[in-house]
Amino acid sequence: MPQFFLNKRLIILLVSIIILVALIGFSIRDREQLTWPEQFLKDTTGWVQNVFAKPQQFVVGIFEDVQDLQNTYKENKELKSRLDNLAKLEADVQQLTKENEELRELIDEKETLRDYTPISATVIGRNPERWHELLIINKGKVHGIEQNMAVVTANGLIGKVKSTQQFTATIQLLSANDPTNRISAEIQGEESVYGTIEGYDGDRELLKLKRIPKDAKIVEKQNVITSGLGGIFPEGLPIGKVVDVEPDEFGLNQTAFIEPGANFYDIKNVIVVKREMIKPDLSEMIDDEEEEL
16 A cells, blocks of 8 residues: 555656646747736736835935935035135136236346247148157148147147148157157246156156256156246146156166156147247257257
8 A cells, every 4th residue: 555655656746747847848938929827927926026116216216316415415515615726726826927927027028938829730640650759730831830849739748840841740759769859847846846858668658857856855746847948848838747756877866757648649639839938049058969948
């Protein structure tokens, strides 16, 4: 008798497995329409999920709205603070501008190293083999472009005019490997520090600012601009920010590594800077083999 029940149970188990496998195969096959039990189960499940999902979304939405409101309040508070500082800064700039004009009138000074005329231009060509060295713009001699004029973008200095034609000009970038490409620069701070941009570190994509006195105190993030003392470039053109400082190989001076403000790789529109102040005779300032702008 026990053997009979054992066989009966085994038969029932095998039949159940066969039916289960058949149902699984039937349910996973490609069909255009579901059976009515499957459709009923699917609809019921979807309705239940929808019932629970709406309250959940409502609660989550409330918390998100509260969070957004808190973020908006913080941002609004920060913006108000910046607006207050901006208003003060604008007032200071206006006052300083007025005082500067008055002082210049007192000493009868009509020109400064900062005075220049901008000439806008568009890049029309770049040699893929010399992408980081030269580019060609659509302005030339007839537009007032002259050799050695500074060239900038909205973000900072990118180079100088290397040569000019009647309707085009070739621009040499600061990233070019040219030992004669030297630019007189100033590190802004409580006390200005002067040096010359000489060379480009291609691996680190940083400009080298050399001839800095060894006792000069320089920190990261200080702004670097053209000094105007090279005789060609006007004063105040932004170059970049200090990221590192190292002593030179002889320990007599320091070299600062500058992150350029401009992107030398992606340049579409530029401004050629024509300095207004009379240029000095560079032959009296530098050696024949050197050039400083």
